[in-house]
Amino acid sequence: MGFLKSLAVVAAISSVSFAVNTISEAFDSLGLTSFASAATALNDSSEGQALLSMVLSGGNYSILAPNNDAFSDASALTSDSTLLLDTLAYHILRGSFSPSNSSSLNLTSATSPNHTIGRSMLNDSTYVTLEGNASQVVAWTIENGAITFLNQATNVSVVNSTRINGTGLAVYVLNGILSIPPSMSSVLTNSTNTTSIAGLLNSTMIPSANGTNDTIGNILDAQRGITLFAPSNSAFSAVSSTLPVLEGNLTAFTTVLQNHIINGSTLYSSEIVNGSSMTSAAGEPLTFSTNSSGTYVTSGSTTARIISTDMLCMNGVVHVIDNVFLNTDSDMSAASSAYNSATSEATKLVSETGVISATATGASGSSTSSSSSSNGSKNGAAALSASAHYTTFLAVVVSFVVIGSVLA
Numbered sequence: 001m002g003f004l005k006s007l008a009v010v011a012a013i014s015s016v017s018f019a020v021n022t023i024s025e026a027f028d029s030l031g032l033t034s035f036a037s038a039a040t041a042l043n044d045s046s047e048g049q050a051l052l053s054m055v056l057s058g059g060n061y062s063i064l065a066p067n068n069d070a071f072s073d074a075s076a077l078t079s080d081s082t083l084l085l086d087t088l089a090y091h092i093l094r095g096s097f098s099p100s101n102s103s104s105l106n107l108t109s110a111t112s113p114n115h116t117i118g119r120s121m122l123n124d125s126t127y128v129t130l131e132g133n134a135s136q137v138v139a140w141t142i143e144n145g146a147i148t149f150l151n152q153a154t155n156v157s158v159v160n161s162t163r164i165n166g167t168g169l170a171v172y173v174l175n176g177i178l179s180i181p182p183s184m185s186s187v188l189t190n191s192t193n194t195t196s197i198a199g200l201l202n203s204t205m206i207p208s209a210n211g212t213n214d215t216i217g218n219i220l221d222a223q224r225g226i227t228l229f230a231p232s233n234s235a236f237s238a239v240s241s242t243l244p245v246l247e248g249n250l251t252a253f254t255t256v257l258q259n260h261i262i263n264g265s266t267l268y269s270s271e272i273v274n275g276s277s278m279t280s281a282a283g284e285p286l287t288f289s290t291n292s293s294g295t296y297v298t299s300g301s302t303t304a305r306i307i308s309t310d311m312l313c314m315n316g317v318v319h320v321i322d323n324v325f326l327n328t329d330s331d332m333s334a335a336s337s338a339y340n341s342a343t344s345e346a347t348k349l350v351s352e353t354g355v356i357s358a359t360a361t362g363a364s365g366s367s368t369s370s371s372s373s374s375n376g377s378k379n380g381a382a383a384l385s386a387s388a389h390y391t392t393f394l395a396v397v398v399s400f401v402v403i404g405s406v407l408a
């Protein structure tokens with residue numbers, strides 16, 4: 001069949017040492033004919049061939065293979081060769097995600113509300129703009145006994161799995177096709193608890209780095225590596241009488257917003273360490289704590305509970321919190337040095353394999369679990385981009401009338 005032939009071509013290119021038909025047979029026995037035939041398209045481009053030859057080069061990879069039913073209405077995907085290549089790349093995780101004991105292969109998985117995060121092979125800048133050119137991640141959890149993927153419009157879970165003997169490949173069969181994370185402003189707009197902040201970021205115009213006026217939403221979307229602690233709609237309602245005081249003061253308003261953001265660093269829930277802290281885009285600490293009732297983040301005198309985590313975005317991640325940090329303190333030199341250090345740490349993400357956590361090797365450095373002054377595994381970050389965006393973000397021009405109506 002076509003897939004076998006294209007593997008054979010790639011195998012020849014990359015001098016793969018194991019039998020190509022082992023792979024083809026494994027796909028057949030799992031009933032993955034649609035996935036296998038979609039994968040033949042990889043042979044059509046040099047990017048696709050590069051992806052295949054990397055995956056077949058003997059390292060450990062975990063292939064998340066949608067079953068035939070999942071492909072039954074995927075014509076929009078299979079007719080767009082770039083989207084198909086990128087979607088397939090998003091279904092290949094770097095590293096081994098199962099216990100080494102071969103008798104019980106399954107995807108390593110935390111139990112809800114905890115999540116497991118793995119880095120995929122998707123790094124086309126059309127679809128992913130994380131810090132350090134890092135590839136996009138996939139997030140999943142065990143919920144009601146099933147391994148289920150987050151951020152999907154419909155339920156996608158693992159329904160079967162196999163190891164391909166003689167290779168570093170493990171195949172996990174999914175009952176759906178994973179969608180690639182969209183922009184942060186789309187994520188906020190599309191999630192029920194974050195429409196207030198989506199509207200606020202969408203309707204607030206500030207000068208962008210190139211001198212044109214743009215929405216904060218667009219400016220945030222253009223940054224690499226953003227972690228946003230997004231107050232929920234009810235959190236905004238609760239401060240609707242306090243916030244207007246800020247509305248007359250552009251500096252204070254901007255600082256408040258920056259205190260909800262880590263710039264230059266995408267911090268997933270699995271990397272949040274009890275007692276650690278990161279530096280916000282205003283240069284202030286965001287301090288984390290966990291107890292039996294949940295995970296909390298503190299800025300200034302306000303503590304918020306994180307009510308949902310790991311909403312994956314093209315350029316970062318959103319965690320929803322139940323409070324607004326009305327913190328107008330800032331420390332621009334701390335912000336700047338945190339951003340620089342996040343940017344230099346981010347180069348390590350390219351070689352990250354396996355489960356992403358605070359202590360994972362290949363992640364950015366060491367983490368300490370309970371020292372109040374330490375950072376987590378990642379360094380906090382600063383202003384919205386090194387200097388240009390930062391200056392313009394401070395020179396904020398806010399449409400307060402619009403904000404008032406969004407928050408009302």
Ligand SMILES: *[C@@H]1O[C@H](CO)[C@@H](O)[C@H](O)[C@H]1NC(C)=O
Binds near residue numbers: 006009044
């Ligand atoms: C794969 O691409 C090569 C050219 O790069 C071509 O010679 C070969 O026939 C293709 N294989 C399949 C199965 O389409």
Ligand SMILES: *[C@@H]1O[C@H](CO)[C@@H](O)[C@H](O)[C@H]1NC(C)=O
Binds near residue numbers: 030031160161
């Ligand atoms: C699971 O995969 C095995 C091959 O590894 C296959 O024999 C079996 O039929 C599959 N089960 C289902 C439900 O598809």
Ligand SMILES: *[C@@H]1O[C@H](CO)[C@@H](O)[C@H](O)[C@H]1NC(C)=O
Binds near residue numbers: 060
């Ligand atoms: C692949 O994973 C196994 C354990 O699952 C490990 O022993 C081996 O060293 C890994 N291979 C590579 C190339 O990382």
Ligand SMILES: *[C@@H]1O[C@H](CO)[C@@H](O)[C@H](O)[C@H]1NC(C)=O
Binds near residue numbers: 110112113
């Ligand atoms: C989630 O992770 C935290 C911190 O590691 C742990 O204390 C908690 O027991 C975990 N919860 C579940 C349901 O596994």
Ligand SMILES: *[C@@H]1O[C@H](CO)[C@@H](O)[C@H](O)[C@H]1NC(C)=O
Binds near residue numbers: 106142146158159
């Ligand atoms: C993997 O684990 C999930 C959740 O426990 C279970 O539903 C599924 O059947 C398991 N799959 C395999 C192949 O063991």
Ligand SMILES: *[C@@H]1O[C@H](CO)[C@@H](O)[C@H](O)[C@H]1NC(C)=O
Binds near residue numbers: 102
């Ligand atoms: C793969 O190897 C395991 C033992 O390591 C064996 O139990 C299994 O049958 C083999 N699978 C195939 C498809 O050859």
Ligand SMILES: *[C@@H]1O[C@H](CO)[C@@H](O)[C@H](O)[C@H]1NC(C)=O
Binds near residue numbers: 182183186187190
């Ligand atoms: C947002 O939600 C709408 C309606 O549910 C859907 O059509 C659209 O595809 C979603 N957009 C993204 C980027 O997920």
Ligand SMILES: *[C@@H]1O[C@H](CO)[C@@H](O)[C@H](O)[C@H]1NC(C)=O
Binds near residue numbers: 191192193307308320
């Ligand atoms: C919205 O927030 C509530 C708590 O305020 C939470 O229970 C629910 O899971 C959230 N929904 C989403 C989609 O995040």
Ligand SMILES: *[C@@H]1O[C@H](CO)[C@@H](O)[C@H](O)[C@H]1NC(C)=O
Binds near residue numbers: 195199
């Ligand atoms: C934000 O803007 C995007 C397009 O830029 C739009 O699709 C979305 O509906 C807007 N969201 C809100 C809440 O206005």
Ligand SMILES: *[C@@H]1O[C@H](CO)[C@@H](O)[C@H](O)[C@H]1NC(C)=O
Binds near residue numbers: 207211212213397
């Ligand atoms: C940006 O908006 C401000 C305030 O409305 C306005 O004064 C300025 O001329 C605008 N700049 C551009 C380049 O449109």
Ligand SMILES: *[C@@H]1O[C@H](CO)[C@@H](O)[C@H](O)[C@H]1NC(C)=O
Binds near residue numbers: 208211214218219222
């Ligand atoms: C200016 O930058 C913004 C991003 O903030 C972008 O949306 C806009 O298209 C750019 N305009 C020009 C003329 O380059």
Ligand SMILES: *[C@@H]1O[C@H](CO)[C@@H](O)[C@H](O)[C@H]1NC(C)=O
Binds near residue numbers: 249250251252328329
């Ligand atoms: C605006 O807010 C900043 C930061 O809180 C404060 O230092 C400044 O005094 C305020 N300006 C006015 C005019 O209230």
